[in-house]
Amino acid sequence: MRKIRQSKNNMANKTFVRQTNTGEPVRVGDLSIYPVARSYRINMPGVHGGIIWNRPVAVIVENSRGDRQELPVVDRTRQLQIAIFSAGLFGAFLTWLLFRKSRK
Amino acid sequence: MDKDIKEFGAAGEVDLHQTMDDINSTMVSFLETASVDKVYGAPIQVGSTTIIPTAENLVVMGFGAGAGSGRGDFQPDEEDAEPGEGTGEAGGGGGGGGGRTLSRPVAIVIASPEGVRVEPVADRTKVIMAAITAAGFVAGMFMRMSRGPKSF
Numbered sequence: 240m241r242k243i244r245q246s247k248n249n250m251a252n253k254t255f256v257r258q259t260n261t262g263e264p265v266r267v268g269d270l271s272i273y274p275v276a277r278s279y280r281i282n283m284p285g286v287h288g289g290i291i292w293n294r295p296v297a298v299i300v301e302n303s304r305g306d307r308q309e310l311p312v313v314d315r316t317r318q319l320q321i322a323i324f325s326a327g328l329f330g331a332f333l334t335w336l337l338f339r340k341s342r343k
Numbered sequence: 344m345d346k347d348i349k350e351f352g353a354a355g356e357v358d359l360h361q362t363m364d365d366i367n368s369t370m371v372s373f374l375e376t377a378s379v380d381k382v383y384g385a386p387i388q389v390g391s392t393t394i395i396p397t398a399e400n401l402v403v404m405g406f407g408a409g410a411g412s413g414r415g416d417f418q419p420d421e422e423d424a425e426p427g428e429g430t431g432e433a434g435g436g437g438g439g440g441g442g443r444t445l446s447r448p449v450a451i452v453i454a455s456p457e458g459v460r461v462e463p464v465a466d467r468t469k470v471i472m473a474a475i476t477a478a479g480f481v482a483g484m485f486m487r488m489s490r491g492p493k494s495f
């Protein structure tokens with residue numbers, strides 16, 4: 240796949256760059272599937288290198304009539320991690336609150 | 344001697360230019376990782392169904408290089424020249440770097456004659472690790488609070 244569209248915000252000398260890229264379509268029957276990915280890039284000033292985080296965002300499905308439908312790519316693992324960590328922090332806060340009240 | 348220094352300087356510049364070229368080519372390869380084809384895999388055809396795997400990836404990289412050269416300021420016949428100080432010239436250069444790539448499957452795009460759907464992939468190990476960590480938060484707070492107030 241090759242990049243066919245890029246956001247304009249892709250200057251290499253910026254400290255933080257967010258790009259949304261759309262790939263070439265994959266054709267299945269009369270459907271065209273366009274993959275969409277987003278990348279976050281952190282260029283550290285004065286340092287060669289940096290951090291690049293790429294993740295899928297959605298696929299756009301286009302039929303032969305030209306109707307488009309966007310199907311988001313859900314990161315279930317990330318959602319579960321955030322939910323569990325939040326529950327853990329909330330549980331710890333609740334424990335602290337209950338013990339604090341019982342001491343008074 | 345001047346001729347020698349000039350030759351050394353030229354050699355040093357060549358090495359440094361070569362190193363900088365290597366760094367630039369590595370940097371270009373690094374920046375190329377921010378593309379769609381690093382996130383969506385090649386379509387896999389299974390009968391009438393097409394499967395497109397998707398993954399997120401994190402690339403961390405850093406590198407640097409440096410070079411320098413110098414020569415002694417003292418002439419051999421100077422009186423205040425200490426032993427070891429003199430006319431010698433030397434130089435050196437070096438570079439280094441490191442990086443890491445982390446990749447994780449996120450979902451699978453399934454295209455069949457019935458339509459297109461996106462099936463998320465849950466990484467069970469990561470979820471279990473998150474649950475253990477979260478339980479650790481609660482257990483740690485419980486143990487800390489059940490010890491009672493500290494007396495000084």
